[in-house]
Amino acid sequence: MRTIRLNGEEHRLDTPDDMPLLWAIRDILGFTGTKFGCGMGLCGACTMHMDGQPIRSCVTPINATEGREITTIEAISKDSVGEKVQQAWVKLGVPQCGYCQCGQVMSATALLSRKSSPKDSEIDEAMSGNICRCGTYSRIRKAIHTASADLKGGT
Amino acid sequence: MEKSFANLTITNHGIDRRGFLKGVGATGALLLTANWSWSQEQQKKYGGEGMPGGTKNDPKLFIAISQDGTVYITCARSEMGQGIRTSLALVVADEMEADWEKCRVVQAEGDEERYGNQNTDGSRSMRHWYEPMRQCGAVARAMLEQAASRGWGVDHEDVRATKHSVVFPRGRRRAGFGELAEAVARLPVPMGSAIRLKRSNEFRYIGKEQTLSADGEDIVSGKATYGADLRSVGMVYAVVSRPPVFGSKATSYDADAAMNVKGVIKVMEIEGTVVPSEFKPLGGIAVVAENTWAAMKGREALKVEWSDSPNDQYESQHYRRQMEEVAKKRGKEIRAHGDLEEAFAKAKKKHAATYYLPHVAHAPMEPPAATALLKDDFLEVWAPTQAPQAARTHAAERAGLPLEKTRVNVTLLGGGFGRKSKADFINEAVEVAKAFPGKAARVQWTREDDLRHDYLHTVSIEHLEASLSSRGKVTGWLHRSVAPTIMSIFAPDQRNQAAFESNMGHGNVPFAIPNLRIENPGIDAHTRIGWFRSVSNIPHGFAAQSFVSELAEEAGKDHLRFYLDLLGEDREIDPRSMNDGWNHGENPETYPVDTGRLRKVIETAAKEAGWGKRMRKRRGLGLAAHYSFVSYVATVLDVEVKKGGELVIHKATMAIDCGPQINPDRIRSQMEGSCIMGIGLATTGEISFDKGAPKQSNFHDYQVPRIPQAPKEIAVHLVDPGKEVELGGVGEPGLPPVAPALCNAIHAATGKRIRSLPIGEQLT
Ligand code: FES
Numbered sequence: 001m002r003t004i005r006l007n008g009e010e011h012r013l014d015t016p017d018d019m020p021l022l023w024a025i026r027d028i029l030g031f032t033g034t035k036f037g038c039g040m041g042l043c044g045a046c047t048m049h050m051d052g053q054p055i056r057s058c059v060t061p062i063n064a065t066e067g068r069e070i071t072t073i074e075a076i077s078k079d080s081v082g083e084k085v086q087q088a089w090v091k092l093g094v095p096q097c098g099y100c101q102c103g104q105v106m107s108a109t110a111l112l113s114r115k116s117s118p119k120d121s122e123i124d125e126a127m128s129g130n131i132c133r134c135g136t137y138s139r140i141r142k143a144i145h146t147a148s149a150d151l152k153g154g155t
Numbered sequence: 156m157e158k159s160f161a162n163l164t165i166t167n168h169g170i171d172r173r174g175f176l177k178g179v180g181a182t183g184a185l186l187l188t189a190n191w192s193w194s195q196e197q198q199k200k201y202g203g204e205g206m207p208g209g210t211k212n213d214p215k216l217f218i219a220i221s222q223d224g225t226v227y228i229t230c231a232r233s234e235m236g237q238g239i240r241t242s243l244a245l246v247v248a249d250e251m252e253a254d255w256e257k258c259r260v261v262q263a264e265g266d267e268e269r270y271g272n273q274n275t276d277g278s279r280s281m282r283h284w285y286e287p288m289r290q291c292g293a294v295a296r297a298m299l300e301q302a303a304s305r306g307w308g309v310d311h312e313d314v315r316a317t318k319h320s321v322v323f324p325r326g327r328r329r330a331g332f333g334e335l336a337e338a339v340a341r342l343p344v345p346m347g348s349a350i351r352l353k354r355s356n357e358f359r360y361i362g363k364e365q366t367l368s369a370d371g372e373d374i375v376s377g378k379a380t381y382g383a384d385l386r387s388v389g390m391v392y393a394v395v396s397r398p399p400v401f402g403s404k405a406t407s408y409d410a411d412a413a414m415n416v417k418g419v420i421k422v423m424e425i426e427g428t429v430v431p432s433e434f435k436p437l438g439g440i441a442v443v444a445e446n447t448w449a450a451m452k453g454r455e456a457l458k459v460e461w462s463d464s465p466n467d468q469y470e471s472q473h474y475r476r477q478m479e480e481v482a483k484k485r486g487k488e489i490r491a492h493g494d495l496e497e498a499f500a501k502a503k504k505k506h507a508a509t510y511y512l513p514h515v516a517h518a519p520m521e522p523p524a525a526t527a528l529l530k531d532d533f534l535e536v537w538a539p540t541q542a543p544q545a546a547r548t549h550a551a552e553r554a555g556l557p558l559e560k561t562r563v564n565v566t567l568l569g570g571g572f573g574r575k576s577k578a579d580f581i582n583e584a585v586e587v588a589k590a591f592p593g594k595a596a597r598v599q600w601t602r603e604d605d606l607r608h609d610y611l612h613t614v615s616i617e618h619l620e621a622s623l624s625s626r627g628k629v630t631g632w633l634h635r636s637v638a639p640t641i642m643s644i645f646a647p648d649q650r651n652q653a654a655f656e657s658n659m660g661h662g663n664v665p666f667a668i669p670n671l672r673i674e675n676p677g678i679d680a681h682t683r684i685g686w687f688r689s690v691s692n693i694p695h696g697f698a699a700q701s702f703v704s705e706l707a708e709e710a711g712k713d714h715l716r717f718y719l720d721l722l723g724e725d726r727e728i729d730p731r732s733m734n735d736g737w738n739h740g741e742n743p744e745t746y747p748v749d750t751g752r753l754r755k756v757i758e759t760a761a762k763e764a765g766w767g768k769r770m771r772k773r774r775g776l777g778l779a780a781h782y783s784f785v786s787y788v789a790t791v792l793d794v795e796v797k798k799g800g801e802l803v804i805h806k807a808t809m810a811i812d813c814g815p816q817i818n819p820d821r822i823r824s825q826m827e828g829s830c831i832m833g834i835g836l837a838t839t840g841e842i843s844f845d846k847g848a849p850k851q852s853n854f855h856d857y858q859v860p861r862i863p864q865a866p867k868e869i870a871v872h873l874v875d876p877g878k879e880v881e882l883g884g885v886g887e888p889g890l891p892p893v894a895p896a897l898c899n900a901i902h903a904a905t906g907k908r909i910r911s912l913p914i915g916e917q918l919t
């Protein structure tokens with residue numbers, strides 16, 4: 001048995017050390033908002049936060065999360081930046097199929113938490129690990145700028 | 156199941172659906188005119204009525220109103236990112252005067268007898284379902300008005316539905332839809348009466364901006380349900396080891412090591428039917444476990460021996476040379492007019508080019524996944540399927556159950572692009588479920604599975620030759636297309652493209668050329684070929700649009716002028732005058748190929764992109780325009796090729812005429828997405844084979860565009876056809892012009908022609 005701190009709560013679970021966080025959270029704890037896209041850290045669909053930093057949960061073994069705080073899409077609206085990101089995403093109609101979007105929202109939230117007014121090149125850098133096969137990139141970029149403006153406006 | 160779908164609780168009220176509205180005799184723009192005013196022949200062949208299951212417009216089937224005022228609108232087409240759940244529902248909401256904020260969309264299960272055709276492909280959902288959904292909403296509105304007027308004892312004509320209420324202005328009365336819910340549920344559907352459809356100036360949502368997505372909030376908060384998101388106590392998880400080469404089978408396997416992995420419960424064979432593959436599973440060995448990770452680890456440990464396959468020698472470079480040889484000789488004639496030999500003999504100038512396009516994989520972000528539960532002789536499936544009825548038929552057959560005892564629940568699709576029309580992965584889940592009665596069984600594909608076992612987009616050689624007059628006019632046009640056909644998955648001896656492939660930009664080019672021959676020499680397929688977003692329009696459009704640019708250069712003319720000249724006079728071409736007339740399944744009478752509409756999108760895109768302006772060094776504009784899915788799209792890309800070969804796409808300008816625009820924002824988003832996908836298949840998209848198996852396995856070697864590769868701006872212009880026309884497709888027609896526009900732009904920037912995709916390292 002091990003304990004993980006997920007979205008502000010402690011969960012006990014029994015897994016091998018090397019089970020990726022993604023599968024522990026999806027299959028064992030039952031939070032399915034985080035998606036599987038590649039299993040190799042290449043697509044970003046599985047992005048979560050560990051102590052506020054974006055991580056690819058498909059290549060993060062569960063034993064590396066000892067004593068860390070994990071946040072998933074299910075709880076990101078409790079974060080003031082996350083909430084603004086979600087609102088901008090909805091307002092601008094960013095999602096198409098939506099499958100990549102939880103990962104996109106997590107990466108964008110981490111970016112804006114670190115840098116409130118990112119330049120386009122910084123957006124490119126922070127978001128390039130997140131593939132969107134539907135091709136919503138131009139709206140993602142706009143939505144990050146929108147969320148950034150909303151955060152400053154305090155709206 | 157912990158998560159079940161709302162549609163399971165909403166039932167229709169048992170009215171005679173087939174008889175519904177049969178008595179409607181009146182016709183005219185504002186009256187309920189239904190498809191059955193068509194002649195028998197048309198009814199069978201074209202449009203929504205030409206599809207299995209046809210269309211339905213019964214409000215009791217698609218609309219439920221609850222007493223709290225929520226309006227539940229059922230969507231029977233699959234949502235894969237095109238926004239159809241929002242777009243069809245807003246049509247219903249608009250006609251019935253419902254407030255969008257108070258509407259919820261319910262997903263229909265797979266049942267074509269009940270809901271009409273559900274096969275979500277071919278960019279057809281809106282064009283086949285716009286009218287039925289309007290009718291459905293309009294009848295609901297009339298019934299709400301009737302319920303209110305009866306309750307108040309006033310004339311139906313004196314009340315009207317407006318914004319989720321019915322009002323009686325003279326009596327200052329108002330009743331919300333929720334208050335009328337019970338009364339309206341007891342009313343019969345008004346058969347035989349004329350129903351007024353709204354005039355376009357009365358629309359609230361149709362054709363308007365800012366209708367929020369039905370699923371947006373669920374998606375960004377992780378609540379939306381996709382194929383792998385169903386959960387149930389005690390469920391089992393499986394991954395399958397499939398034959399590395401198409402046509403091979405497992406001859407033996409050793410399960411011991413796999414069984415030793417903690418969490419693995421069972422190793423079992425899944426029988427495959429390899430030839431013809433159709434939509435059946437490939438077969439192989441399934442590893443079933445307590446969680447997905449254990450199943451994956453178990454599969455790694457599994458040892459399987461595979462038989463030889465007739466496709467063991469499939470190697471992409473070799474196949475390419477074979478196709479090039481085949482393309483040198485005449486092939487099956489698809490269309491011909493004039494005297495091409497003579498035109499070529501007399502020509503002032505001749506030009507020829509051969510283009511190559513490799514296989515590409517759909518790679519939807521969501522790899523295939525499905526869940527099945529067999530319990531008490533009833534099979535329930537949850538799957539991200541584009542073809543719910545086909546999935547149901549297959550699943551029932553696999554389980555040995557009648558259709559009535561098989562339910563297919565359609566989840567959201569994390570992208571489809573044609574891949575999820577195939578039920579192979581759903582069949583696998585059913586096979587595992589059969590071994591675990593009473594337990595839900597999930598089959599999860601990894602990305603490696605997805606890329607190695609796709610129904611790939613075809614691979615092709617496109618050979619073109621043309622003659623030019625002394626004034627630079629095209630006098631002769633030969634286009635030979637060599638590509639394995641989708642038909643090969645149904646009948647392995649099929650070597651020629653079907654009409655539904657040829658008439659995607661090959662047999663139906665709308666150019667004004669006096670001498671023309673369109674040919675298709677045959678070739679064998681060595682892997683599963685399938686429909687990929689916009690299908691054969693990709694190779695045909697790439698070749699034709701690249702070649703037009705080459706010819707313009709040969710003629711010493713501006714590409715835009717040259718192309719418009721090639722289109723000739725504005726005219727409506729009857730598709731039947733070109734060949735067998737297949738025109739994306741639509742009626743040739745009402746869907747001519749309209750060169751005037753094509754010209755207008757070209758002119759719009761060119762003007763908006765600033766065609767003709769001076770460009771900086773190493774920068775250029777490239778144009779392409781293509782007719783497909785009965786819509787017209789032109790694209791101009793503004794690119795820069797830096798020293799060293801780095802490609803920067805500064806701006807994409809796209810113009811689409813898809814006829815009436817129902818949900819403009821989703822039309823734009825489909826164009827944006829097509830632009831990115833087109834850039835991807837042009838720059839890096841390739842699945843190549845060695846020893847019968849795909850070489851690529853994940854996103855490191857099958858690269859798709861990421862945010863830095865996306866144009867900084869994609870400007871989409873929705874072009875008004877300027878006349879009464881039928882609806883066109885939206886999901887696919889944006890894709891074909893992108894790759895040729897990109898390569899034409901690269902030529903404008905550098906003078907280099909790209910004739911072989913992907914571009915890869917060709918610019919360095
Ligand atoms: S699933 Fe983790 S990066 Fe793709």
Ligand code: FES
Pocket residue numbers: 095096097098099100101131132133134135136236520569570
């Ligand atoms: S919205 Fe479909 S993959 Fe991004």
